[in-house]
Amino acid sequence: MSKNTILLVEDDEMLHSMYTQKFTKEGYTVLSAFNGSEGIQMAEEHQPAIILLDIIMPKMDGFVALKKLKKNDATKEIPVILLTNLGQEEDIRKGKELGAADYFIKANHTPQEVVDKVKQVIG
Numbered sequence: 001m002s003k004n005t006i007l008l009v010e011d012d013e014m015l016h017s018m019y020t021q022k023f024t025k026e027g028y029t030v031l032s033a034f035n036g037s038e039g040i041q042m043a044e045e046h047q048p049a050i051i052l053l054d055i056i057m058p059k060m061d062g063f064v065a066l067k068k069l070k071k072n073d074a075t076k077e078i079p080v081i082l083l084t085n086l087g088q089e090e091d092i093r094k095g096k097e098l099g100a101a102d103y104f105i106k107a108n109h110t111p112q113e114v115v116d117k118v119k120q121v122i123g
Contacts, residue, residue, distance in 0.1 A: 009039035036060030
């Protein structure tokens with residue numbers, strides 16, 4: 001597992017590109033997945049230091065992906081930050097109950113705040 005490898009699971013191409021550029025500039029290697037099942041496969045294969053996971057995605061949503069990541073021996077120790085536009089208390093609670101390290105509402109946080117949180121979580 002590389003200390004500076006991030007797996008970004010995000011289906012919105014514009015946001016995906018923005019976060020990828022931001023993390024790359026900060027010296028991180030960014031692996032990309034565009035849906036939950038792709039994200040799980042990449043996490044198993046590459047063992048990133050952290051996973052940034054969107055919730056609303058095609059094929060498999062982020063909650064289902066998070067549940068599977070946390071049940072899998074190969075990926076259960078990887079911290080996951082949910083990065084989403086779902087801001088309901090119920091969604092935040094569900095994410096944390098499923099094992100998310102944190103929950104970021106995209107509209108409320110700048111990419112720099114997300115980078116700072118990642119640095120804090122992975123040391």
